[in-house]
Amino acid sequence: MTVEVVALDPHRAGPADLAEYVRIRRTSADPADGALDHDSVVTRMRNPFPGLGDAGYRLVRVGGEAVGLVYLRYPEDENRHLVLAEVVVQPDRRRRGIGTAALRALLPELRACGRRVIEGWLVVEDSAGDRWAKSLGFRTVRSVTRMGLDFACADRSRWDVAPPAGYRLERWVGAAPERLLASYAEARSAIHDAPTGQTEFRQPDWTPERVRAAEEEDRAKGVEQRVVVALRGDTVVGLTEVVRVPHRRDEYYQGDTAVLAAHRGRRIGLWLKGAMARWLVAERPEPTRVTTATGSDNEHMIRVNRELGFHVVNTQLVIAHDVEALSR
Ligand SMILES: CC(C)(COP(=O)(O)OP(=O)(O)OC[C@H]1O[C@@H](n2cnc3c(N)ncnc32)[C@H](O)[C@@H]1OP(=O)(O)O)[C@@H](O)C(=O)NCCC(=O)NCCS
Incomplete structure (x- = not known):
């Protein structure tokens, strides 16, 4: 299985790639965030939440087919050593090593740009994401009440x-x-x-x-x-x-x-x-x-x-x- 992690520029990507990203994003939508229609996801990609530095988007492909995504933020100033990351694999392709392979594929570029610590924000306790992260040795550093x-x-x-x-x-x-x-x-x-x-x-x-x-x-x-x-x-x-x-x-x-x-x-x-x-x-x-x-x-x-x-x-x-x- 070859897992490819491909950069996606929300301002230049073609409609097919954007549609894939939106489709996968919807599979892990937090019900608390309301409905995610195509335009709201793309508008959000083009205007990422302020105060957290540049945003990066990746499509994760296996055999050419998009099955996952990665959303990255590169905060600045006192947080230049940090990268914020969210990894999503569509539900019917999970537990096959894709999420782990996608994360690993990113590590060389994170090291090259001096990001020493990776944090995942707002992971639901006891969810697939929490268990996956724990299996990779992530530590829980904070609990947040929404x-x-x-x-x-x-x-x-x-x-x-x-x-x-x-x-x-x-x-x-x-x-x-x-x-x-x-x-x-x-x-x-x-x-x-x-x-x-x-x-x-x-x-x-x-x-x-x-x-x-x-x-x-x-x-x-x-x-x-x-x-x-x-x-x-x-x-x-x-x-x-x-x-x-x-x-x-x-x-x-x-x-x-x-x-x-x-x-x-x-x-x-x-x-x-x-x-x-x-x-x-x-x-x-x-x-x-x-x-x-x-x-x-x-x-x-x-x-x-x-x-x-x-x-x-x-x-x-x-x-x-x-x-x-x-x-x-
Ligand atoms: C988290 C996520 C990306 C994992 O993707 P994945 O491709 O299924 O992960 P992997 O196959 O690489 O999992 C590797 C190991 O993690 C652990 N793991 C992953 N999902 C798990 C689950 N639901 N329950 C228990 N352990 C799990 C297992 O040890 C697994 O190895 P195994 O299948 O041989 O037992 C996927 O579940 C997902 O998209 N969840 C919703 C989004 C999310 O919560 N992201 C995490 C925040 S960054």
Whole structure:
């Protein structure tokens, strides 16, 4: 059996190759992510989720026939040693060594570009993917709780949180006002206090320049970012962020929520997220939900989410292996 791993450029690939990729992607769709039609998969390939570096796509062929895919992300800056990978083999071709062969075929190029650690994100516990990864020696480095807030059935009165004395809110779409930029960047760095398990992925060291670069990346990819901040005087002390990607117009993904340590314990996180939810449902057409992924040990954030009406969708794992060890 010869397993070929062939690069697929989503901007230049022919319709037949794109259709194969979409077909295989659908076989491992997470029901929590909703229906995956052809256009939404291709739009997503062309506009990969921001903040995770370049994306790479591969079709896995056996005897010329496409039976699997690989999706890769090459994060930058403090994460240049990492590669994020997802391997999918269509169900009727599993347990024949194809997934393992596809992964192994990628290792030389990962080593050549200095990616020392491979991580798989959001692997369902006890799924085929989890068992496969364990058989290859991947370690579980983090557990993530995925939650959703469905606007249609939410009790919206839970979002009316009394403002903590001495604080006020501001909000914007896409670009932080220049006068708040420096303190906003500093407040974003409070995300470093969130528990991340043993994953090697580091959150950015936010600076005003990196905030502007991230905003620019969102604009270039057609991603809408909304931010609500809490201010003490003229200084940002907390924030919550959501993004909406071009292939899912009805849904917002929760980004960071962070409050500077000196201001915690005053329900600012709850107040910020409640204000965000009220803002989103005031939009027309109204989006249907917000989804979020939080470290399973992040009890404070999960409690805030529950208070606002988020329900648990499932628990998923982050798995990791050293590229060098896998190559042996
Ligand atoms: C994970 C996946 C890519 C594995 O592909 P595959 O081609 O079936 O994997 P392999 O045949 O190379 O499996 C190699 C070994 O892994 C282990 N393994 C794989 N699937 C397993 C399962 N369902 N249960 C138990 N062990 C399993 C076995 O030890 C297997 O060797 P064996 O068949 O001789 O016992 C495939 O199951 C899949 O597409 N799952 C959905 C997507 C996913 O979860 N990807 C993983 C996240 S990156």
